[in-house]
Amino acid sequence: MKGGSAPAAARPAPRVTRLRGAADAVLTYTVLAVILVAVAVPFLFMVMTSLKTNLDILEVPPNWHIFSWETIKQNYTEVLRARNFLAYTRNSVVVVFGATLVAMALGTPAAYGFSRFSFRGRSDLAFWILSNRFMPVIAIVIPISRMMAGLGFLDTYQGLIIPYVALEIPLVVWIMRAFFDDISTEIDEAAVVDGCTRWAALGRVILPLAGPGLITTAIFSIIFTWNEFLMGLFIVTTAASQTVPVGASGLLTMDRSIEWNVTSTVGVVTIVPVLLFSLLVQRHIVRGLTAGAVK
Amino acid sequence: MSERVETRRGAPAVVPAPGWARRLENTPWAFILPAVAYLLALSVYPLVSSFVLSLHEYHIDARAFAWVGWGNYAAIFHDAEFYTAFRNTVVFTAATVATELVLGLALAVFMTRRLVGKNLLRTILIIPMMTTPMVVGLMWRFLLNTDFGIVDYALRMLFGVRPINWLGSAPYSLISLIITDVWQWTPFAFLICYAAIQTIPEELHEAARVDGARGVQVFRHITLPLLLPVIDIVVLFRGMDSFRAFDTVYTLTFGGPGRDSATLSFLAYLEGFSYSHLGLASAMSYVMVAVIFAGVTLYRFTIMPRAAR
Secondary structure, eight states: OOOSSHHHHHSOOOOHHHHHHHHHHHHHHHHHHHHHHHHHHHHHHHHTTTTTTTTTGGGOOOOOOOOOHHHHHHHIIIIIIOOHHHHHHHHHHHHHHHHHHHHHHHHHHHHHHHHHHHHHHHHHHHHHHHHGGSSSSHHHHHHHHHEEETTTTTTHHHHHHHHHHHHHHHHHHHHHHHHHHTSSHHHHHHHHHHTTTHHHIIIIHHHHHTTTHHHHHHHHHHHHHOOOHHHHHHHHGGGGGOOOHHHHHOOTTTTSSEEEOHHHHHHHHHHHHHHHHHHHTHHHHHHHHHHOOOO | OHHHHHHHHTTTTOOOOHHHHHHHHHHHHHHHHHHHHHHHIIIIIIHHHHHHHHEEETTTTTTEEEEEEEEHHHHHOOOHHHHHHHHHHHHHHHHHHHHHHHHHHHHHTTTTTTOTTHHHHHHHHHHHSSSSSHHHHHHHHHHHHHOHHHHHHHHHHHOOOOOOOTTTSHHHHHHHHHHHHHHHHHHHHHHHHHHHTSSSOHHHHHHHHHHHHHHHHHHHHHHHOOOOOOOHHHHHHHHHHHTTOOOIIIIIITTSSSSTTHHHHHHIIIIIIIIIIIHHHHHHHHHHHHHHHHHHHIIIIIHHHHHHO
């Protein structure tokens, strides 16, 4: 293969190139369009359904001309007020921010420790922390719900926050460590030489530099906790303390048919906060996803 | 005490820390131990406790708690539903990981072309991943509905396919779960592979082309080998997540029809939550723990060292 004809000579005539370019563009934008449709359609249908009455849903192909402000108002008031989703949203927000705060407070120093000290068993210990992320929640949820019951924490914010922190620590340690590894060790060494303790070096010098990392990590923790379902199902036993996903699951009683318009409205109410949030911070999401994986 | 802290904040160099603090200063443990202790208490302890539970007959309503040794394990290994769930979980995991990896990789390679709207596409692809999984299950339950779902309608109009009972008949309910998972998580494989592709120096590709390699060969001999470490990561993360799939099973099929599309997580949930057989549920989840432990260990000791090199 070596020393083959010069690439320039092998190129086809300009006219053909233009045609191939056009074919290329068609292919490219077809793929883009397919992806766009594939992602958008499920959301589109859920939103549309949330705007209809339960009877209109059954029309196939869907009728797009039957929206009325009355129906929309009715569906959303029912979900937010009568079905308490405003309260569930408040529960979720408290739990999400509580758990994220504690997990960051515990996980960030650990990430710093793994990044800055070398000691025997470091990679094993770090990997063990990460491996907690893979453990099936179903395998720990029964003892945890019994623990929380023993402490009297069922149906409380702390009863949800305490186990959620355990689910998030692996995530925080792993992502923050990748960000700390990107900051030169000379910076904290200089701070220590200047008389800072290690903790002060972390708090005053390194953390401000790791700001984007902290934001990214918090974002992942927030989204992850907002979406968590199985643990919540076991900790929450009364209607008043439900988080949004747990509340949403209450609509799926198997013994009667689903009211699709209400269910879809619940779906919209559940994902709108997390999607708006994700879109606002999408740059960080890409960084966070790739921080641990691509080095 | 508080005075000294204040002094230290003001003029750090002046007041030397006590000896034990100095010693602790120079070890990582003060930083690492709180997180480790927390995980020991709320992850390891429950895991051990779950194992102990799996050796007991424990029915929460009957207040029965009796040692049965391996009895629960013997029981589940004679249980046809457990085998179905195990097979479902393995099929689901293999199918989702393979499909997501191939699609994600193809898309990542595709996106290296010059094209308008790249960033828009990336934004769009983030959305499914961030959507609450249980709601994703709901959305697809609507789309796949036999009576008024758009999927069947589209198949009928475009290809004349006869109506398929997606969620209510045996092979299709598991396929529905796979489709849903692929929809949600292919972007994960894509984003990771895409980020990795961009770190490959363009000269490598050019050099290969100058040496006469063509598109497929460049991919096979340059791109793919360099992507192996991140492919391993995608397989690890997606594999472990798929293996413990629960949320979409709950909202899309509820394991149905019957238990035909139940995964291990879901079956253990039913036993524990709906039937209150906590011992049996723990034994089931411990089979999962064993498989995941094996997978994670395999990764740690065979694949990770390879990637580090």
